[in-house]
Amino acid sequence: MADASAKRRRRFDELPWSTVVRVAVCVGLLSIGAFLAVAALAPRLLGWNGTTVVSGSMEPKISVGDIALTSPIDPDELVAGQVISFEDPAGFSKEPILHRIVEVNDDGTFTTKGDANADADSTPVPPENVIGIGRILTPGIGKPVVWLHDGDLFAFGLFAAVSAVLIRGAVPLPIGLGRPGTRMRRAAEIATATIVILVGGYLVFLRGTGSGNADFTAGTDTGSTWAAGTWEEPAAAxxxxxxxxxxxxxxxxxxxxxxxxxxxxxxxxxxxxxxxxxxxxxxxxxxxxxxxxxxxxxxxxxxxxxxxxxxxxxxxxxxxxxxxxxxxxxxxxxxxxxxxxxxx
Incomplete structure (x- = not known):
């Protein structure tokens, strides 16, 4: 047993520097992805909700592909300026919407608006539609979900290929090292690990956190102005x-x-x-x-x-x-x- 352990250590010690650098870079990148994934999912154990943002009306603070984590809150504690997740009161979106409160109305409802939108949402949000208040934003980790949501198979395929390269690069030994019978087995193990990570990640992020819109509920510009004694209607959008x-x-x-x-x-x-x-x-x-x-x-x-x-x-x-x-x-x-x- 001791001789076998010494042989393994000697084999790793004899790896060229190019292999050591390659493994360090690939393991580092995979570790960053794993950390972001854990940061996006672990708070769910505390009862928080996660949403993969699939639209850009909250740019630049919240971007497409970010995962926004929200925690339950008493609507009476909400104030203007906070970002909330809520069910669409206009009924246009089946997914939760993530927008900022711009006004707390006298009847207890909330006027909301996307940071990138010119107008506030036309339909006030009732307290019972509020899912939670924004707490943590994990940038970019939900991009693969967005690519699948939008049908961008090229981008998702490129992501899968890069993931496979990183997983392969994190293996210190060359595939060709060892007896011929072990080479295909090692390649199959790496391919299986890639598929498991991608499929598991997709199911966790899509099914575990869901996808949501940082988008309009039913945004309209209903304002009008007086000018030169005539009534001017706003230009159609x-x-x-x-x-x-x-x-x-x-x-x-x-x-x-x-x-x-x-x-x-x-x-x-x-x-x-x-x-x-x-x-x-x-x-x-x-x-x-x-x-x-x-x-x-x-x-x-x-x-x-x-x-x-x-x-x-x-x-x-x-x-x-x-x-x-x-x-x-x-x-x-x-x-x-x-x-x-x-x-x-």
Whole structure:
């Protein structure tokens, strides 16, 4: 036993400096990742909640990919300036929202706002919707979850490859060292460790902490100003071009222009109201659509991505039918993520 231990020590002592440096760097980087992961998950043992931020309306303080940890708090203790996690009172988001309190209202509700948003959220947050107050922010550790959430398989694949390289680099001995029968076994062990870490990390961060939006609840600019004796309405934050043709069955495109300074995140929502008996439907993988009478709610597909600030996106998969021959008629109104849009 002593001879075997001495042989192992001698073998490690004889490693070249290049191998020692490589192992030290890889172990150091993996240790940083492990520390951040523990920092993001350990407080859950105390009953705290974790949210992987998947949108950027709290920039620059809270960024996409950060994990925000919140602890329960009595809503009566909350004051303006604190960041809270809450259930969307407007009902647009199924995920928790992370925004800052800008005002505590007389009725006990909270007016909230994203730091990067021009306007406060239009729907006050009732006390019962408050999940917790922000306590700890772990930067960037949830990026892989965001890449999967957004369908960015290239970025996630690159992350997986880098992880595999780091895990391999942390092994001091070359794979080729030893008998031929042991080389494939060592390579398989490293590959298995990589897969276990990635899959386990994904399940822990996605299922254990969840994903949430630092995004609009239903942000609108409802203010108006008097100027030169006339009533001036604020400029619309978005525009919609309805380009469908056909009397009883219309096909074409719907182009959405984002004129605000904040991008509409993936899975953005467009609402409109038909004027007659139109019924809308979608081709497969074109998103989701629901209709209640003349009111229609469309949610973009993952592959369509966001609508960047001052950018646009095109819905190409909508078909509208009408018994009365009004299929192509332009709807009465549109709203992007709750914000009214101009019709062009």
């Amino acid at each position: 978005c525009r919609v071009r309805w380009s469908l043709g056909g009397p009883t069955q219309a096909g074409g495109t719907i182009t959405v222009y984002n004129d605000s300074d904040t991008r509409a995140e993936p899975l953005w929502e467009l609402r409109w109201t038909f004027t007659e008996d139109q019924v809308a439907s979608l081709s497969p993988n074109g998103g989701t659509i629901s209709q209640d009478g003349r009111s229609v709610v469309y949610n973009a597909a993952d592959w369509m991505g966001p609508i960047n600030a001052a950018g646009s996106n095109v819905i190409q998969t909508v078909t509208v039918k009408s018994v009365g021959g009004f299929a192509a008629d332009t709807p009465a109104d549109f709203a992007l993520n709750g914000t009214p849009c101009a019709i062009i």
